[in-house]
Amino acid sequence: MLWNTIKTSLHASLPESEFGLWIKPLECRRQDDQVLELAGPDRFFCAWVEDRYLELIRAKAREVAAIADVRLEVAAQPPLKSERDKGGQLRLPGVSNVAPRYRSLHPAYTFDQFMVGESNILARSACQALASGDSTFGHCLFMNSSTGLGKSHLTQAVVHQVLRSAPSTRLQYLTAQQFSAEMVKSIRANSMEQFSKRYVNDCDMLLVEDVHTLTGKNKTQEELNTILDYLIKSGRRVILTSALAPTKLAGIDEDFRSRMTSGLVTGIQSPDYETRARIIRHKMQSHGLETDEDLVGFMAESMQGDIRRMESAIIGIKAKCCLHKAPPDLSMVREVICGLLGNSVEISGEAIRDLIGRQFRVSVEDLRSRSRKRSVTFPRQIAMYLTRKYTDKSLADIGSMYNRDHSTVLYAIKAITKDMSQRTAVREQVELLCAKLKK
Structure with missing residues (x-):
């Protein structure tokens, strides 16, 4: 059968999980030299397949049998004919008549x-x-x-x-x-x-x-x-x-x-930078957008918390790409994100911690550890200083982010303030981090 041949070709082009979930349930309703009609189990299923896989199915159909078009419809679902219960509703034998x-x-x-x-x-x-x-x-x-x-x-x-x-x-x-x-x-x-x-x-x-x-x-x-x-x-x-x-x-x-x-x-906590980057990369790929790592990094740094906002931003970027017939660039991404978040990009304690971790090559676990090494304590103090400067978190809240009490946070803020006034290298380093946060 033609549809089985097309499915075999699709199977070779898609991961096993995607093929089993989205292609295998499709059934061939009608076929001729021009049109192949497929049926999916419900309208949500069909909408997803149409958005993600229909063009691939059409391409495979043209390759296999020069089919001009592939159409997708919701399959009719007649009730299963078996034992009747007292109310006349059809149901399978031995199955409770209380529907899920x-x-x-x-x-x-x-x-x-x-x-x-x-x-x-x-x-x-x-x-x-x-x-x-x-x-x-x-x-x-x-x-x-x-x-x-x-x-x-x-x-x-x-x-x-x-x-x-x-x-x-x-x-x-x-x-x-x-x-x-x-x-x-x-x-x-x-x-x-x-x-x-x-x-x-x-x-x-x-x-x-x-x-x-x-x-x-x-x-x-x-x-x-x-x-x-x-x-x-x-x-x-x-x-x-x-x-x-x-x-x-x-x-x-x-x-x-x-x-x-x-x-x-x-x-479930807000995702860290790496998880946000993977989410954004995955969603951009599913929408057919180029996943430039600079753009992914900018979006992951700019957007914390609600993952739905990431989805909304990517949809907005895709719309602008279609409108301008051009791939996404930094100015386009910045415009969309500013439209969602306001004129200034949101800065959170988690975003600051992620930035410090990447800049100093220190993990979140190290920043929260009891380590007293200079390679850990200095980045930790800067992170506390910047969190106090750019967020409305209390000293106690900042301390909880780094497994410390409020007095340690207060000491860190005073220490970094003193170092900035006495050491040019520290002041320039902090100013560079501030610029990255505002970018």
Whole structure:
């Protein structure tokens, strides 16, 4: 069959993971001398394939059989014909008639597309284990981070993998707001028994996002606490996410807080420079942009925190490249980033620490260590001085970045200030670092 021949050619051109995830599920609906019609499982899948792979498929089709065009449509999904339940709904024999519940999934939110770094490796490893049914990290995971650092990406990656490797898993994936609204609806309809049964008896895996939004909702906390108690004690898998660490959740019942944190608790921190660079490089390649290392370095230095802003910047750069019909350059990248961040590029304590580490060839671990070597203490003092100068962090906050107390930070600031006034070399070195930060 022609489509099988084209798939063989695509298989040779793509990594195994990409071929298996995005090409293999496509089915040939119709073919003739001019047009090849393919069908994907849903509109999100088709949108991703169209954006990333359709031109490659068309090129292979022209090579193999001189096909003029390749079209992609969403496949019709008729219900599986098997045993009928009492309500007339078709279902497979031996399978619960409670359908899995999960939010709309982003096709790119998979483990393959998640960039791993020191800031997120524990969360990623735990999610991978839970998705695979591995109990190395336990059965319950609580992840917290500020917005845009990958909580939703990891939870959706878990759902993607479970649906692919164990589709019969009774999985419930929703936000805390959805859980609360569903519970209120069930109370009004006098159907709380069915509501509880869905999550207690007919659930193998529960994922609830944004549990920090349950602040003050005592009845919802009580019901979710009961469900978690049963699921955790019976060895079911549970993943919870929050924008705040458990200790910072206000208006949360202590018993509920204790239940949520009965397993592994891990935070996702802002990615370091190297991880940011890999994220930016990967996203630029996926958008078909040239990955000039100077541009990647500038973007990685300029943009910390929210990874969605990196995606937004890259989309903006791609749009300008299409408009001007030219590859990206530094002025174009700077213009896009300034439009996102304002006239001045954001300077954070982490950015300063990364810059100092690269300039003095010292690792973050060394800067946070108890080492008293001059090759470590001097860069550390400069980093503390610059962080105090360019950020609004307190002395205690700066100290925590380097595993020191506020008095050590104060001493470092005074020491660098004195050295700058007495030693020209130190003053010029600090001025050069300041210029790099402002660049």
